[in-house]
Amino acid sequence: MDGQSEHPNTDVIRTFCAEFVRGHAQNWPAKNEVLGKEFVTHFALPPFLHGADLVEIGENLKIRFVMENLPDDLLGSNFNFSGQRRIAVSDRLEHVGMKEHTFLHEVRELLEYEFREFGSPAVKMDTNELESHADQFALCAILCSTDETWDSWTKSAFEMQSRLGMLAAIALIFVGRVVCL
Numbered sequence: 001m002d003g004q005s006e007h008p009n010t011d012v013i014r015t016f017c018a019e020f021v022r023g024h025a026q027n028w029p030a031k032n033e034v035l036g037k038e039f040v041t042h043f044a045l046p047p048f049l050h051g052a053d054l055v056e057i058g059e060n061l062k063i064r065f066v067m068e069n070l071p072d073d074l075l076g077s078n079f080n081f082s083g084q085r086r087i088a089v090s091d092r093l094e095h096v097g098m099k100e101h102t103f104l105h106e107v108r109e110l111l112e113y114e115f116r117e118f119g120s121p122a123v124k125m126d127t128n129e130l131e132s133h134a135d136q137f138a139l140c141a142i143l144c145s146t147d148e149t150w151d152s153w154t155k156s157a158f159e160m161q162s163r164l165g166m167l168a169a170i171a172l173i174f175v176g177r178v179v180c181l
Ligand SMILES: [Zn+2]
Pocket: 105, 106, 109, 130, 131, 134
């Protein structure tokens, strides 16, 4: 904490969360759609995330991003200590959008830690609840940004060689549309 308070503006995640809590104090907790949209705008996330962008996006967010050999039942994990943040995503994730979705899922959990620090939790202290909020946020951040996103997701889903991968991608897209619309 000591290092952080000397340079409060360098913690971009904390700054974003502080602004977000302030901006939506009247109707807290704000919806994940709103959070997703503001997050995408604030950090200028590209309309269609590719796995390769994640390192760079992580740098902008001051989050260390790594692909790791995680246990089979774990898609991703996050770490937060005194403003040092890290996200690991399983290197087994190959289907279109899964890496990006998992990364943003973990980002949402990191945002929630900040909301709690500010005394404004957006989610009940319940692991399952946080999981579903994190999934909603991830889908909205990816799909609510622009129609371009929708188009390229659909396009890459239909171009996929693997039928299973294609179905998984399409399922994700439709879940995303339902959640975000
Ligand atoms: Zn999670």
